[in-house]
Amino acid sequence: MTKRPDDAKKDLKLYLQDAREAVLWKLAGLSEYDVRRPVTPSGTNLLGMVKHLTGAEAVYFGETFDRPFEGAPGLWVAGTAEPNADLWARPEESRETLIAEYRRVWAHADATVDALPLDALGRVPWPPHSRLPLGRILLHVVAEAQRHAGQLDVVRELLDGATGLRPGDPVLPDVSPDWWPAHHDRVERAARAAARAAGESVPE
Template sequence: MTKTVPYTGGEKESLHIALDRHRDAVLWKLEGLDDEQLRRPMTPTGTNLLGLVKHLATVEYGWFCAPFGYEVEKLWFDSATEDMTVSPDETTADILAFYDRARTAADRAIEVTDLDTTGTSWNGREVSMRWVLIHMLEDVVRHAGHMDIVRELIDGATGTHPAAG
């Protein structure tokens, strides 16, 4: 079932649920596709669904965990150049598990970090958890939109969230 942002919820709760609802949409965009379809480059730059999930996992760690001193999984790839590239030895299950671990770590960081707490981002800027939540909501929504288009090009499926059941 699609999560709904509470109409009168608190700031942190509302931002977190909004983020989670679009994270879930990202995973929904993968449903029913085989490995070849998930890896199929659909733009001249090679954008594919599985690469977008790998990127989103990387930035979950990079924005929610690293700036605030929380543990970050050791990456097996160069995050500056390979976070949207899925190599033949990386399985779909590997990438989905990576995304799940990153989301779980990010959720823990969100839960225990006050919105006004600041940390230092990868580019040296001081950022608050509030700013990171807003930034990541923007990033996930942007890439979920890319995934909408890529999925439609693959099999014609459209929609931003599963239909309410």
């Protein structure tokens, strides 16, 4: 059975909000240093991702539909900031302010989604200035937010070992702490065996 537009919109909003909440939960309980520090060679960090997602929602549900959102960080991919400027937090940008802006852009984005039909056309404000329906934009933002939430799952685990989709939902086997090193070693041995079988050299 084909979903009604209102049902499809409700589902997409649900998945978007799920990603938003997961992103912020990944910052909970961490020090100022840990929410900001780069954990990958390309600089991936927790608070910077909040900043980036704020800018993305502001563009896609603001300027794209002639409903500008004031104060959002520019997106470097849109040519409105220096490379990666929206993916890290400067010392003077407080955690509280960036999180508050993220929550503020949620309300603005949700108002846009509620006000317009899914086939309403918006214009993405960078080349090739594509005209796209709200439904397509909403699907894109859900996919982007969920992808970044997954990145932050890994970042948080590397910082302090915390895992899970949401509080009380670890999505991992209920095993003793000493099970994990043994599991890690088993996976490593399997990878080495497969590499050797493929004729690859394996670091000692």
